Amino acid sequence: MTANKFMRLFIVSITICISLLGCERDASSLREPAAAGGPLLVRALTESQYRASVHSIFGEDAPIAMRFEPGLRSEGLLAVGTSEVGLSPFSLEQYNQAAIALSDFVFNPDNPNQPCLDSAADQFDQTCAQHYLSTTGLRLFRRPLSEAQLNLYLEIAKQNFSLLGDFHTGLKYGLVGLLTAPNFLLRIEQTEIVDGVEVLDAYSRAERLAFFLTNTSPDETLLTAAANGQLSHVEGRRQQVERLLASDTLTLAVEDFFTDMLRFDRFRDISKDSGIYPAFNADVLQDAQQQTLLDIVQHLLVDEGDYRQLFNLKQTHLTRALGPIYRVPVPNRKGWSEVSFPSDSAYAGIQSHASFLALHSHPGSSSPTLRGKAIREVFLCQEVPDPPADVDFTLAEETNNHAMPTAKDRLIAHNNEPSCAGCHKIMDPPGLALEQFDGVGKFRVLENNTPIDVAGNLDGQAFETVPQFAQALSNHREIPRCLAERLYRYSVGRDVTWHERAFLDYLNQVFVDVDYRLKPLMRTIALSDSFYAIDGNHSQLSDTHPKIAEAKP
Structure with missing residues (x-):
């Protein structure tokens, strides 16, 4: 820390103490600096995130029959490397193999929870197929399917029904399509315009929050909160953050x-x-x-x-x-x-x-x-x-x-x-x-x-x-600083920008004030404006993005 930075922190601390008539440590007395943000990201799911997402959506017994390639470590973290690495042909082949095995499991005739169980095998049940693909697609894509996307996977199911003569087999290949789509294998952030400013949309906020605090896809409650606009205001985000911090899945996130x-x-x-x-x-x-x-x-x-x-x-x-x-x-x-x-x-x-x-x-x-x-x-x-x-x-x-x-x-x-x-x-x-x-x-x-x-x-x-x-x-003075800064990099999936240094100083001071406890530090990150901020110096990500294009089946 430079002498000038130390002096600024000292002056700020004295000012806060005087205003509060005391120097009690209280993280709530600190004010978060203006959020600088970073670029929109396309991040590949890590092996643990893929496994956790599959099991949270399809159950703990769902098979994952594939070999994962080693990840790329950047800034000391595989989580940062996910925004810098693409998907190789070998990985795509493995994801396809895993998708077929998982779909066979879901549509096994002996499975009492087989989708559209009451639908006749010799007729294409449009209503049930559309409902299943849209609801499952919501969990897999971590946002609602567009009309074009839903029609695409319905058409895959119909074509396979026509070829194979069995409705459930046709629908199974619709699920294979969802499981091999870039929208599942990649975390593709999207934005919206609010008051003339480009910001992360509600579903991208839900995705960041879920993977940080649960290491898996957003659950139905979090997706509903995104749909209802709850994640667009501070109190709504706070309710979801507290819910996730109190859940068993926090352990999985900390372990990861x-x-x-x-x-x-x-x-x-x-x-x-x-x-x-x-x-x-x-x-x-x-x-x-x-x-x-x-x-x-x-x-x-x-x-x-x-x-x-x-x-x-x-x-x-x-x-x-x-x-x-x-x-x-x-x-x-x-x-x-x-x-x-x-x-x-x-x-x-x-x-x-x-x-x-x-x-x-x-x-x-x-x-x-x-x-x-x-x-x-x-x-x-x-x-x-x-x-x-x-x-x-x-x-x-x-x-x-x-x-x-x-x-x-x-x-x-x-x-x-x-x-x-x-x-x-x-x-x-x-x-x-x-x-x-x-x-x-x-x-x-x-x-x-x-x-x-x-x-x-x-x-x-x-x-x-x-x-x-x-x-x-x-x-050692660097022990807590290293943890706080690395946790932030892990949460946003990238290195920090120069303009985020003020936020890191703030985060380190918060860590001191909460007696170096992990959960309050995670809460601070998840509730911060910086966690959701983007810098705006980019174009909207689309299907022409190199990483998205290479993942197309």
Whole structure:
């Protein structure tokens, strides 16, 4: 933060305190800056959003028979990458395959909820077909079908009825058309003119709100609110925001955000040497991710705790599979057990979880460089450049070098290279602080029969032990700022514009004033004008947009 910006914030704070005759922390006393907004977006559904949308519309038993391509990560988030990536031919083929399997499930003759169940097979029931396609299309497209769209999918159903001689089979292919349409696979924002100003229309507002607070398509209540104009005024939006914040689906949204932020998508490619880490198997791999998400939900949503305390939290959830990793007895043979680590235990906070430690390690060893880089990028939003192409890593990777028995010894020698020193100066202290955990997260005190020294300094905060490092990380001024700004980027699906910096400053101050609690921060974003604002420097998105055109079946 620059000196001028700090002085402006200080003056604003003093002014507010004087006007209120006191300096009590109250987020409601802050005034949101004028909304700057960003461009209209076309965003591909993420894998989790696709799955959640299908299950919320067709039921939890609905099959999803496809392979998803890896997402593009931008600004540290897959959610931002969705507005920068297109749909490949492979993806379109997979979506078509999934649409057929899902439609077969919906129109299975044994399905008691089969659409138009009472309609005769040898006659085309125009009324039922039109009702089914329009109501299902509303949920899939997240807005009412236009007359032209409804006629298109009705015609698909009619043509297949004529070819196959069965009404339900014909209607099934109408559903396939809906499920492979760009209006379902892509989040296509649209605008309207209000008082001469171009703004997001009600259904685009509902879509942003739903995916942010539920990670799935808008439900019928939210779509009705959009249709009734409820989302066009502050009080109407507030009612819907409070309803969604109180729903069970908020947990799914929070889990998806942290899954994205923590880069858990990379677990697809993780591999460990089974000879070195025999306890690390598929069950551990799955449970390790869920452990972290359970702790996050428990602390931030159930207990409504301070976000910063996630980094020195001693309470956790473990399964029998995770017990050997943490060397802790787990009482329940099946399911999860709540466990508290001793106060002097090195296990403190989510950065000491197997999910983080195993993900940011090599297949056969730990990696202070990977872990230090992840601490900087994931939790502090600090970019660390990739190493030069010609860097020689031989010295750092000689784990059996008796002259340099520990990773700290080897890194000190490696960092004598001038091209390496700058980045390692910021990566090594947090990475080496976690060196007492091996490549899958097991605690150790020796490497090559030599004590592991974890002492260091994190941006001015000295530490001697792993718990002290956890406290230093928890105290770091960038921890809450990074979370608030990343959550906003996640919510709008793009990087912030220069003119939104004032809003980010406001958001960070709100986070301070609500004692670093997540739900009030999400409420602030969802109720803000900035969340719905567009900059207007664009043309109306249409079917000729490249990403929309390439998705057409």
